[in-house]
Structures are given as C-alpha cells and as structure tokens.
Amino acid sequence: MTTTIGISEPTVTRPRYRAASFADALHSEWTKARTVPSTRWTLIAAAVLGIGLGALVSALAARHYAQESLSTRALWDPTSISGAGGELAQLAIGVLGIMIITSEYSTGAIRTSLTAVPRRGRFLAAKALVIAGLTFAVSEIIAFAAFFIGQALISGHAPTASLGQPDVLRALVGGGLYGALIGLLGLGLGALLRHASAAIAVLVALVFILPAIAAALPASIEHNVEKFWPTQAGQQVTVVVRGADSLSPWAGIGYLCLFAAIVLAASVVLLNRRDA
Amino acid sequence: MPRKSAQLSSGGQKIEARALTKAYGATLAVDDLSFDVNPGLVTGFIGPNGAGKTTTMRLILGLDSPTRGQVTVGGQRYRDLPAPMREVGALIDAKAVHPSRSAYHHLLSLAQSNGIPSRRAADVLGLVGLESAAGRRVGGFSLGMSQRLGIAAALLGDPPVLMFDEPVNGLDPEGIVWIRQLMRSLAAEGRTVFVSSHLMNEMAVTADHLIVIGQGKLLRDEGVTAFVESNTRHWVLVRSAQLDKLSAELSKAGAQVRPGTDDSIEVAGLDSRAIGELAAANGLTLHELATQHASLENAFMDLTHDSVDYRASGVAA
Numbered sequence: 001m002t003t004t005i006g007i008s009e010p011t012v013t014r015p016r017y018r019a020a021s022f023a024d025a026l027h028s029e030w031t032k033a034r035t036v037p038s039t040r041w042t043l044i045a046a047a048v049l050g051i052g053l054g055a056l057v058s059a060l061a062a063r064h065y066a067q068e069s070l071s072t073r074a075l076w077d078p079t080s081i082s083g084a085g086g087e088l089a090q091l092a093i094g095v096l097g098i099m100i101i102t103s104e105y106s107t108g109a110i111r112t113s114l115t116a117v118p119r120r121g122r123f124l125a126a127k128a129l130v131i132a133g134l135t136f137a138v139s140e141i142i143a144f145a146a147f148f149i150g151q152a153l154i155s156g157h158a159p160t161a162s163l164g165q166p167d168v169l170r171a172l173v174g175g176g177l178y179g180a181l182i183g184l185l186g187l188g189l190g191a192l193l194r195h196a197s198a199a200i201a202v203l204v205a206l207v208f209i210l211p212a213i214a215a216a217l218p219a220s221i222e223h224n225v226e227k228f229w230p231t232q233a234g235q236q237v238t239v240v241v242r243g244a245d246s247l248s249p250w251a252g253i254g255y256l257c258l259f260a261a262i263v264l265a266a267s268v269v270l271l272n273r274r275d276a
Numbered sequence: 277m278p279r280k281s282a283q284l285s286s287g288g289q290k291i292e293a294r295a296l297t298k299a300y301g302a303t304l305a306v307d308d309l310s311f312d313v314n315p316g317l318v319t320g321f322i323g324p325n326g327a328g329k330t331t332t333m334r335l336i337l338g339l340d341s342p343t344r345g346q347v348t349v350g351g352q353r354y355r356d357l358p359a360p361m362r363e364v365g366a367l368i369d370a371k372a373v374h375p376s377r378s379a380y381h382h383l384l385s386l387a388q389s390n391g392i393p394s395r396r397a398a399d400v401l402g403l404v405g406l407e408s409a410a411g412r413r414v415g416g417f418s419l420g421m422s423q424r425l426g427i428a429a430a431l432l433g434d435p436p437v438l439m440f441d442e443p444v445n446g447l448d449p450e451g452i453v454w455i456r457q458l459m460r461s462l463a464a465e466g467r468t469v470f471v472s473s474h475l476m477n478e479m480a481v482t483a484d485h486l487i488v489i490g491q492g493k494l495l496r497d498e499g500v501t502a503f504v505e506s507n508t509r510h511w512v513l514v515r516s517a518q519l520d521k522l523s524a525e526l527s528k529a530g531a532q533v534r535p536g537t538d539d540s541i542e543v544a545g546l547d548s549r550a551i552g553e554l555a556a557a558n559g560l561t562l563h564e565l566a567t568q569h570a571s572l573e574n575a576f577m578d579l580t581h582d583s584v585d586y587r588a589s590g591v592a593a
Contacts, residue, residue, distance in 0.1 A: 017362050017391070018359070018391055019359055020358065020361075020390045027388040028386070029385075031384055031385040032374075032377070035381035036374055036377055037376055104374070108371060109374045110372075111334075112372045114338075115337050115339065115368075118338045275339065275341065276339040276340070
C-alpha cells in the first residue's frame, strides 16, 4: 500500500520487525509483576504468616506434648503442626493473584495493557504463567522453611518429622502446587469479577467459610462436601495424615487444578467478549 | 514458537472506518460512521464532548467491539496486527497507568510486550522531556506529565499511525505548542496522525483535515481550508440615521440586508468599500461601517448544535 498524500513527499521507511510473541507478553507481565511494590509486600505477608504462625504453633504444641493424653499423642502430626500457617499464607497468595488483574481495572491500566497485547487470551495466559511461577516458588519456600523451623522448635520436646518419612516430602512439595493453584484461582476470580473486594470475598468464602459451614451439616453430607469441595480436595496433597474418606493427594490436586482451569477459561471467554 | 516476520509496510497506513456503529443499550454512541484517515496529514477528529470521539478511538484499538460495521488500520483489524505498537501508537487516557510503577518500568513493560528493544523506553522518555522523571512513580505525575508519558508510550514502536485523544488537556501553553509541533512533524514524516479535540480553534491551527461528528454521526469530512471557508460568515455592520433609504439602495445593488441591533443593519453580499461608495453616491451619512467575522468556534457550535436539533426532530417523526 503506497498512498502518498500531502505536500512534503512523505515516506515512512521502517526496518523489518518480528511479530510479537507469547514470550514477549510473558516478559512484559514479569516486568509488571516485579515493578509494583504490592507484589513484594503481599509475598512478604504470605511468608510471615506461613513461617511465623507455623513456628508459633510448633513451639506451643511442643511445650504441651508432655501433658497430652495417649490418644492425643497417637494423632501427633508434626508436619501439619509446623505447616499450621499454610492456609493463611495461601490466602495472601490468592490475594496476590486477584490483585495482579484487579489493580489493572481499578487504575485503568487494563486499557493500556490490552492495547499493547490485544490478543486477550495471550494476555491472560502470560499473567497466569507469571502468577503460577511466582506463587509456586514462594509457597515452596514457605512450606520448606516452615517445616525445618517448626521441626527444630519441636525437637527435644516431641517426636519430629523428617523428609525421609513417608509422604512428608510429598506434602511439602504439594504445598507449592496448592499455592500456585490458589494464585491461579485468584487470578481467574479477579478477571471474572474485576473488583478486588468482590474477588477476595469469593476466595475467602471458597477456602474458609463454605467448608466451615459444611461442618454443621449432617455427617454424610459433610463427608461428601469435604471430599469434593475443590479447595478441601486440593489440600489433601499438603497433608501427611489424611481423613478417612478424602480423595487421594494427586486426585485431589488434579480436581482443584480442573476447577481453577474452568474458572480461568470462563474468565478468558468473558475477557474476549467484554469491552475493556 | 515460530517467529513470523511481520509484513513490511512501506509508505503510510490508512485508518478506514466503514458503517462503524456502537450501541450502549438504546443509545448509539457511534452511528454509522464511515471515514478514511490518510497518511501525511494531521486529521482532526472534532465534536462536542459526548459526541463519540473516544468511543470511536476505542473501537479502532479493539478495546470495544463494534455493534455493526468495522474499522481497520492498514487493512487489518487492530486485534490481528502482529505487533500492534509497531503499527499504531495511541494515547487515549493518560491516567490509565499503574500509579506505583515508575515511568521507566511502565514504558519498559510496554516495549517488552511487543518485542521492542528496551533502550527505546529511555529514548522516548528523552523525546518527551521526561528523562529526569524516569525513576519516579507515575502516580505522582501531574496531568501534563502523564500526557507526555502517554505520548512517549505511543511513540515506543515508532509506528506509522498515531492517535491522540484530547492531547492538549492538562498541558501548559509551552506543552501545547510542543505537541502541535510534534503532530505536524509526525505527519510531515508521512505518518497518519489522528487527533481528537472538542476545541475548534485548536484544530484550525493544527490539522490539515477535519472529521466532524455530533451525536455519533458524521457531519463533515473535509480539508481545514474548505471547512473554514464554508463555515466562516462575513458581513458588514452599518449604522446610519437614514437606514430606510440606505437599505433600499443596498437591496437594489444586490446585497442582503437584515436589521441589526439599535440603528444598525447587517449587510452581506457587498464589502465595506462598496457600501461606503454607494452611500456617498446617494448622499447618505454613515456613522459606522465595520466588517464582522463569525468565529470558527461559533460556526462549529452552530454545526454541531444543528445535529442535535436534527436528531430530536428525527426521533419525533
């Protein structure tokens, strides 16, 4: 196309360039995630909750171990005690997933982002990969740090767990997987609802409130809810001593994975359909 | 991942809107707009606030989807452009940035998203005069600085098509002169420059071509010179104690005469010199003889006001 109009013999000569790729979008999203202070603060909050609360509970439980009854001692699970802060840490991780997209809506930056990357599926996929990587790494660090610090505090007062014991390593690695999925679930909820407050309310309901309400239901129903509630099922991979009729660790995390994938797929469909 | 090489476009790229329509519920924000924006020119996109200018620009950028019709840049829908920032640079909303990110990181992330070399981020900051604010949080920027940052982002990919929505908003007089010169020089390089404004006088000094819309409809699509000629009225204000006789003589000479305010008439069709000589030839005394111009701004307001009336009667019919 060579239309020349105007007085000054205009010609724009431009060097050949390559098409923008998914890797470019990923690079950009990584820069965006690391250059806002809220990312750092949310991850620090997650680490303080996960490691600090785990250490506190480990120290207290270890001091009281000697006074506990034999039946209580039989249920002694040092891995879950040192990981007691995990759930709250995961909440902070979920909030990070939410904020990374809702902050774009609240500031209007989403319009700039979607002008730069108009393929919206690519945009959200790049964000998802950044969130998954970031939350997996941080959740893994929290899981292992809380474990080693907790076991050190329990040591000398009560039996401790070690990586060599059955299922312990799986539970710790599972903590990272569970964190990444909660981060992705947060991203999906944030992209669907576009407001941080609404998305956080839904996430808290999913992870904490609805399972707690289910505990008040008749036992048969409660067991099914506990077994098939996505976040409850997903948590099975993070524990050593599991409930009698819960899904297996890998089936459980697969189930949560499917749930997060459905939420993310729905958010891509809506993102493509809605005006930005 | 295959690295496709994008089609190289020599020469300028056109923006082409065809029957472009956007409805929000029952309201037509953009109503059957068809126009071309051509390279090498500054095209002013003008209409009163709420006329649909921003919506049209959002449709061009694929931020909103049209209800009907289509708009392309260089023959492609914006969403299909292989590296959009290399083809189109746009400033729509200067405040649409994350406030706690620095100016440099904002531009860096945008450059990376389109595979543009990182050094361009520093280059464009220099181009808009923000190099000393590169490390500052964008949230602390004045509107004028934010506008400059938005223009820097638009220039990142060195694109042949540039769109600016109300770019002079918030700029100081020095900044206004700067952006006028920038738009002129971008167009002189053969780029397509599409700039919206609700200020007619601003466009009269900046644009080569005008696309005027009101209530989402196209009202004019013509060169600035043609627009100014067809929309500027001249008449001569005449005061005299002998208005009746003068009016009769003027009418005989082919002028249109209409009564003005207290003891004056407004004469069109004859210039002040002809009127003066006609009065002298008939022995009539003139107290005032002055050529009057309606401002371009008034002509623009008349034009867009008409579109409102037209729509109102159209609805009733």
